[in-house]
Amino acid sequence: MDDPQRYLFVDRAVVYNPAAQADWTAKRLVWVPSERHGFEGASIREERGDEVIVELAENGKKAVVNKDDIQKMNPPKFTKVEDMAELTCLNEASVLHNLKDRYYSGLIYTYSGLFCVVINPYKNLPIYSDNIIEMYRGKKRHEMPPHIYAISESAYRCMLQDREDQSILCTGESGAGKTENTKKVIQYLAHVASSHKGRKDHNIPGELERQLLQANPILESFGNAKTVKNDNSSRFGKFIRINFDVTGYIVGANIETCILNRSDVMNGGGFW
Template identity: 70%
Template sequence: PASLEHLRVAQGPTDDSAAQSDWASKKLVWVPQENVGFAAASIISEDRDDCVVRLQGSGRKLTVPKDVIQKMNPPKFEKVEDMANLTYLNEASVLYNLKSRYYSGLIYTYSGLFCVVINPYKRLPIYREEIVEWYKGKKRHERPPHIFAIADTAYRNMILDRKDQSILCTGESGAGKTENTKRVIQYLASVATSTKNQKTTPSNIISKLNSNEVNIVSFPSLP
């Protein structure tokens, strides 16, 4: 599909030997910084309780307690699709990965069984019918992270296991819960509709289900 630029990283994960060597030689880590959360730094020296680090951006030296330093992942994990694959799964690495992907136009990221979504506050061409078709019947690892993949997994499990399935969309107000719920409905309506039955089309089902939007948004946002 033409919309892959909003679903998949333009270039594959960094696996350049020079970048890997630079990461290892500088002992790159994350240190807490006001306003930005965490900043990349290299360890210059360390003792029992503290480390002297040099910030990558400004070159400024800082002395920080060892227990606040978080390890940085190797460059090969840059913009990784599933954060469960990270060598170091810590707060700084999660924030950096989500931020890097978001700035590249990638709003969906897996974290194990979960799918993290960051509201782009603009329309993206990733919900078209061609995208729906691209995800149909595919295993999760065969396609980039997307709410359609989550919906397809639930649908396939329901068919194969003959058991009810559930998808929980949670987040703060404005996070995109209602919009992603609509996308789940869109996908399920499309995948479950028989093309032979002309009286029942995906658009008809979607229209009827979305008419209940007032009931969906009436539920309070979880804290």
């Protein structure tokens, strides 16, 4: 069975390499524009006024770039950092590199300050089980690796402690994973609310929780369509409101739909 830990945690002992730190300092590593990769690593060899001669890390070739096009590279200790707000050099190249580095390591969630950036893995990962939910339950955001469950837990706890409404917005282009992550938010809240401490049937989801989880397939059957990027693309927006009582139990919910793209849904390509 695939170990879920490797999709959540970064081994900082492996990431932080003293030799890599020394290499970064000696070579004056930077990011330079690349048509193929967007940005690529390079070391500064010589500066000539507004131009800089660099040696590309990928193939050792030398190139001349404008000073204004160079972006600073972060020290190796920031490799695969969980929150990009912690980067010493916060620039476009460093953000893209960190997201790419984490994604290729199976880490699809990354914080960017208050936001959680998600990159669709286009495969099922073993990080959404009840055991994982229990790992995040009751934990503060900085105590656990980035995850949609951490965002959900933060909203749930703030609601109970501050007695104020909380909102979670899932946004992105088609195929980014908005629908699936919305389901994970509902899954988390339903599990935590139904297993609230002191409840007699604390591990059995209540009827409202079940109805809330089962409503999604019905809506998707009417409002989803296959697109080039997404086999199950939502062609409408959803505003989901979940009501809790003062103890944290779910007592009601409603789903409002909007901006339905009827042309995509109705055009079944001969299916209807």
